[in-house]
Amino acid sequence: MINVTPRETRVALVENGMLQEVHVERASRRGYVGNIYKGKVSRVMPGMQAAFVEIGLDRAAFLHASDIVRPHATVTGENGDGAAAPSPPIGELVRDGQDIVVQVVKDPIGTKGARLTTHLSIPSRYLVLLPYSKVLGVSVRIEDETERQRLKDMLALLTTGIEPPSTPPSATQPAVPPAPRLGYIVRTNAEGQSREALAEDIDYLGKLWTNIQEQMARARVGERIYEDLSLPLRALRDLMRPSIEKVRIDSRETLERAQRFVSQFMPELAERVEHYPGERPIFDLYGVEDEIQNALKKDVPLKSGGYLIVDQTEAMTTIDVNTGGFLGTRNLEETVFRTNLEAAQAAARQLRLRNLGGIIIIDFIDMTDEEHQRQVLRQLQKSMARDHAKATVYDMSPLGLVEMTRKRTTESLERQLCEPCPACGGRGSVKTAETITYEIFREITRAVRQFEAQQLLVLAAPKVVNRILEEESVAVAELEEFIGKTIRFQPEEHYSQEQYDVVLL
DSSP states (O other), X not given: OEEEOSSEEEXXXXXXXXXXXXXXXXXXXXXXXXXEEEEEEEEEEGGGTEEEEEOSSSSOEEEEGGGSOOTTOOOOOTTOOSOOOOOOOHHHHOOTTOEEEXXXXXXXXXXXXXXXXXXXXXXXXXXXXXXXXXXXXXXXXXXXXXXXXXXXXXXXXXXXXXOOOSSOOOSSSOOOOOOOSSEEEEOGGGTTOOHHHHHHHHHHHHHHHHHHHHHHHHOOTTOEEEOOOOHHHHHHHHHOOTTOXXXXXXXXXXXXXXXXXXXXHOGGGGGGEEEOOOSSOGGGTTTHHHHHHHTTSSEEEOTTSOEEEEEEOSSOEEEEEEOTTOOOSSOHHHHHHHHHHHHHHHHHHHHHHHTOOEEEEEEOOOOSOHHHHHHHHHHHHHHHTTOSSOEEEEEEOTTSEEEEEEOOSSOOHHHHHOOOXXXXXXXXXXXXXXXXXXXXXXXXXXXXXXXOXXXXXXXXXXXXXXXXXXXXXXHHHHHHHHHTSEEEEEEOTTSOTTOEEEEEO
């Protein structure tokens, strides 16, 4: 479902009536991933094997030595083909003030600038063009070996014009086709596609690359050379598969653009794109709005009565599994096992829905049966298989923890839609009224020792003032006697609980 308003576009992927993915793009803050820029190296840092590059964004972007194209170095493809040579010192690759063409591979996240690469990659419906590589690869998500070989042979024929040999070449008479001029990776969407479909993509990418090269020659520093598709078209390109039953769009203008795009690149699916004319908002139709609100909460209830606690921090994301009100029917081990199985499915969905990435730790409830541990791990891996983001799941530790990583190129849903609480500064808690009371008493003592005053006025939140006047009235009297001055307290409705001022009169 694609919901379009003048300042914001949202895409929701619903499977079996349940929301699985949400993508948000705002006019004021479009993502940069996939964009190609003409940049300038602003600072080379040998100690980090990296450089900062100015590309016209608020913060300088980060370019690591391993992400810089080197002559005669092998580029590793999406399917793992090739082995990258060790990176030489960054000072041999770039210098201060050098102009350089780069592509954004990760948006600015938190306080970190964008991550860059000079290994350009340009996606189409079924292929990814790697203009500085000779690699012909196939996505690892296509697991059938026969289909992988069919696609690779087809790609080799289309790019070199030479039919790959049906049998391995002999030592005396090698039959190695010439290396392709450009590199390509076959995307997961290409599984089962015809030669004509791949040929159309190669032709499209070739024309696009020619245009990008022309833009490179005349672009100025900080200028965008190439921009990825808008969110609606990007979603169609990346998510539209034969298994998608319908695409519903609530904007006629966006619908027309989407229909033109689908007719050109995936005509067999054109009938599935339709307009949603209903008066009820499209995201209310399947409860998407409610699910988005729930995805911003820390707790995730499970059907059994258990629940998850999802904590996103700067270093990692942790998911804690609890049985809650689930009492089970047999014994403790069976109760724990059933809860963990359900939690594995729910955790995989939450990672995808919330777009959580980096290091992830899932704290399952301790299980003594090793077979139960293996089944829970398999359930987690199976549930992660539908996720488009690359994820690696490691074995369960003796403490019942599962470590995993999930690739993320954009901010999580929470950080896209929320900001740190101004009252607690993002800590998730505030000091108690009692703590603030004693801070105020210490500040009064400190102030009268430094400055002359007849009396003092304390401005604080109503809850703090009420506590001082009701529960600490004896302490206030003792403090007045100790400092020899009168203290007056005034509640301020707009003050947060931690905010106060001590004024000398």
